[in-house]
Amino acid sequence: MSRSAPVVRPVAPAGEVLREIPLPPYVTGEDAQFAVRAVVVHAPRRWSGGTICRNDASPHPCRLHRWGRRVLALRGLPPAAIDALVERGDPSADPEPHRPGA
Numbered sequence: 001m002s003r004s005a006p007v008v009r010p011v012a013p014a015g016e017v018l019r020e021i022p023l024p025p026y027v028t029g030e031d032a033q034f035a036v037r038a039v040v041v042h043a044p045r046r047w048s049g050g051t052i053c054r055n056d057a058s059p060h061p062c063r064l065h066r067w068g069r070r071v072l073a074l075r076g077l078p079p080a081a082i083d084a085l086v087e088r089g090d091p092s093a094d095p096e097p098h099r100p101g102a
Contacts, residue, residue, distance in 0.1 A: 021067040027075045032095045035075070038068030039082060040091040 024031045042065040045054040053062040061069070072082050072095055085093055 021063055023067070023070055023074065027071055031071055032075050033092075035068040035071035036085055036093055036095050037091040038064040039072065039086050040089055040093075042068070043086050043089070 027035075041055050042060075042062050043054045044051045044060040044065075047057075051060045052058065053060045053065065055064075056062060069079075069082055072085075073079075075095060077085075077095060081095075085095065
C-alpha cells in the first residue's frame with residue numbers, strides 16, 4: 001500500500017494576506033474612471049508613523065491605489081500622468097489615454 005505525499009501549501013507572510021485586486025480583461029472608459037477615483041481617494045498621506053492611505057489609514061500604497069495605478073498604466077498613462085491625477089485630487093477627472101507624439 002503506497003502513501004501519497006502530504007499537500008503542503010505555502011503560508012503567506014502577514015503583509016501578503018490580502019491578495020491583489022484582479023485587473024479587468026481589457027480597460028474600458030468606466031474602468032479608467034474607477035481607477036482615477038481609486039488613486040485619488042486612496043492617495044498617500046504623511047503621518048507620524050510613515051505614509052498611509054488617506055482613506056483607510058492602511059500602509060500606502062493600499063490595494064485600491066495599487067489597482068488603480070495598474071489599470072491606468074494598462075490604459076496607457078505613464079507614471080508621471082498618474083501622479084499628476086493624484087496631485088490634482090479630482091476623483092472625476094477624465095483619464096485621457098497617453099498618446100506619445102500626438
